[in-house]
Amino acid sequence: MREELVWQEEAVSERLNALHHTLGFIGALWVLLIASLRGLLSGRIELKETLHQMAFIGATSVPIVALTSAFTGAVVTLYSASLLVDVGGGSFVGGAISLAMARELAPILTGIMVTARCGSAIAAQLGTMKITEQIDALRALAVSPVQYLVVPRLLAGLVMFPILGTVANFAGVMGGWVVASAFGITLNTFLRSIQLLTEPFDFVGGLIKTLVFALIVVLVSCQQGLGSRGGAVGVGHATTRAVVLSMVLIFVANYFLAEALFAER
Amino acid sequence: MNEMPAIWVRNLVYQVEGKTILKGVSLRVEQGEVVGIMGASGSGKTTLLRCISGLIRPTSGEVWIEGSDIAHLPEHEKMKVRLRLGIVFQYSALFDFLTVYENVAFGLERHRRLLRKEIDRIVSERLAWVGLDGTQKLYPSQLSGGMRKRVGLARALAIDPHIVLFDEPTSGLDPVNAYQIDQLITRLNRELGLTAVVVSHDVVSLMRTTDKIAMMEAGEIIAEGTPEAIRQSEHPKVQAFLKMASSEHLE
Ligand SMILES: Nc1ncnc2c1ncn2[C@@H]1O[C@H](COP(=O)(O)OP(=O)(O)O)[C@@H](O)[C@H]1O
Ligand SMILES: [Mg+2]
Numbered sequence: 001m002r003e004e005l006v007w008q009e010e011a012v013s014e015r016l017n018a019l020h021h022t023l024g025f026i027g028a029l030w031v032l033l034i035a036s037l038r039g040l041l042s043g044r045i046e047l048k049e050t051l052h053q054m055a056f057i058g059a060t061s062v063p064i065v066a067l068t069s070a071f072t073g074a075v076v077t078l079y080s081a082s083l084l085v086d087v088g089g090g091s092f093v094g095g096a097i098s099l100a101m102a103r104e105l106a107p108i109l110t111g112i113m114v115t116a117r118c119g120s121a122i123a124a125q126l127g128t129m130k131i132t133e134q135i136d137a138l139r140a141l142a143v144s145p146v147q148y149l150v151v152p153r154l155l156a157g158l159v160m161f162p163i164l165g166t167v168a169n170f171a172g173v174m175g176g177w178v179v180a181s182a183f184g185i186t187l188n189t190f191l192r193s194i195q196l197l198t199e200p201f202d203f204v205g206g207l208i209k210t211l212v213f214a215l216i217v218v219l220v221s222c223q224q225g226l227g228s229r230g231g232a233v234g235v236g237h238a239t240t241r242a243v244v245l246s247m248v249l250i251f252v253a254n255y256f257l258a259e260a261l262f263a264e265r
Numbered sequence: 266m267n268e269m270p271a272i273w274v275r276n277l278v279y280q281v282e283g284k285t286i287l288k289g290v291s292l293r294v295e296q297g298e299v300v301g302i303m304g305a306s307g308s309g310k311t312t313l314l315r316c317i318s319g320l321i322r323p324t325s326g327e328v329w330i331e332g333s334d335i336a337h338l339p340e341h342e343k344m345k346v347r348l349r350l351g352i353v354f355q356y357s358a359l360f361d362f363l364t365v366y367e368n369v370a371f372g373l374e375r376h377r378r379l380l381r382k383e384i385d386r387i388v389s390e391r392l393a394w395v396g397l398d399g400t401q402k403l404y405p406s407q408l409s410g411g412m413r414k415r416v417g418l419a420r421a422l423a424i425d426p427h428i429v430l431f432d433e434p435t436s437g438l439d440p441v442n443a444y445q446i447d448q449l450i451t452r453l454n455r456e457l458g459l460t461a462v463v464v465s466h467d468v469v470s471l472m473r474t475t476d477k478i479a480m481m482e483a484g485e486i487i488a489e490g491t492p493e494a495i496r497q498s499e500h501p502k503v504q505a506f507l508k509m510a511s512s513e514h515l516e
Pocket of ligand 1: 281308312
């Protein structure tokens with residue numbers, strides 16, 4: 001496995017075209033995935049760095065994830081309640097919002113918000129380390145940048161994303177409840193409808209989605225950071241690409257995950 | 266000498282973006298030798314060191330470090346070779362999110378099983394070597410450029426490498442500190458038998474620290490010999506470089 005593909009130490013002799021770039025990106029991402037999974041299983045985890053990243057990716061993201069989810073839950077309920085209450089379907093409002101949150105909105109909002117907050121920060125930090133030769137200094141001290149930088153971020157992402165997804169679920173449903181009550185729907189009706197229309201698997205499936213999103217955000221951001229070159233401008237480009245590519249991949253993955261997890265239900 | 270050479274670079278070529286930066290460089294460094302590489306900025310000195318340490322992969326050629334060809338090893342095998350190699354970067358490359366202590370202790374904490382007290386002792390000793398004991402708690406951003414450079418040196422020396430690659434160890438230092446670094450290189454070589462490759466355009470410093478000097482020009486080694494032989498060299502480019510370097514010193 002060619003770890004060096006990630007930080008592109010090899011002399012690149014010719015201008016690469018778009019196809020080469022895309023293949024190179026997929027190749028580097030794949031190499032990084034395998035290398036960091038191997039690193040995860042090796043047991044030599046950088047504990048301090050991992051805890052630090054857990055706090056950064058997880059704890060400090062809670063407010064923004066909760067806030068955006070609550071308002072999203074509220075607005076979706078605004079539309080669905082104004083439709084459903086008119087046709088006498090007020091008792092479905094709770095179920096509709098909790099289903100939408102569990103399967104789609106909570107995972108997607110978690111992915112998007114953490115990409116914006118942490119994906120960009122990861123790419124910028126690793127990119128700065130790359131152009132100031134700190135990545136080379138790690139390698140010179142016989143420490144793998146994957147083991148020291150990528151594995152802790154990946155581990156932190158895999159632990160914190162499902163937790164953030166759960167927070168998003170709660171906040172979204174709470175936001176929905178506030179609006180629903182304004183439409184005269186009682187708490188009892190709201191909760192019963194949730195119980196009736198959503199199954200535990202809707203939540204579990206949503207959390208499985210967040211795990212895949214964690215993988216996407218962390219790996220893409222690390223790959224872009226480690227592969228950046230050419231000074232401050234290069235780091236800027238890497239940061240932008242990390243955010244855009246992560247978001248695009250999250251939306252694409254979301255579709256296929258929905259097919260795989262929920263299409264039969 | 267029939268011993269295995271510490272470093273044996275053979276026919277190294279490095280090309281990037283259509284430019285040939287190293288054009289077939291060969292260099293042999295014996296165990297316990299201090300070899301200087303001098304040459305103008307842009308002549309490929311840093312690129313040569315980066316190939317020797319396996320940080321970049323040459324287009325062709327071999328780099329034997331104590332019997333292993335680091336240019337053709339996978340990354341995890343390179344790591345084993347690098348445990349015997351110390352690298353002092355031209356622009357220090359300190360970890361800016363870690364303190365001086367954590368920078369110097371970085372390799373020790375990951376490659377040695379040592380008690381905290383022992384690590385403390387080694388860190389403070391290495392920092393004393395470069396005249397910076399007591400700065401343990403500071404961050405790199407709180408240090409001057411010259412101090413950063415010396416911390417980089419202490420970090421490279423912490424894991425007791427057999428071979429140290431110095432990329433311009435004295436550039437940007439004041440004459441007193443530069444002299445002390447030269448003295449340190451000589452002492453490490455005499456007392457611990459350390460092998461060193463010192464890249465520099467500081468001719469005076471190279472003349473007083475090295476056993477052998479290789480002169481680089483546009484990606485090639487154009488002259489090689491003892492400091493005395495280099496000084497006497499009739500090669501016009503070597504002469505021109507020495508002349509300019511010494512007039513720079515007089516200014
Ligand atoms: N990654 C790279 N891409 C393009 N040019 C490079 C790269 N690395 C080095 N160079 C070029 O190679 C030449 C030698 O650089 P370097 O080895 O840093 O020289 P020195 O250390 O002797 O000043 C310079 O002209 C530099 O611009
Ligand atoms: Mg240089």
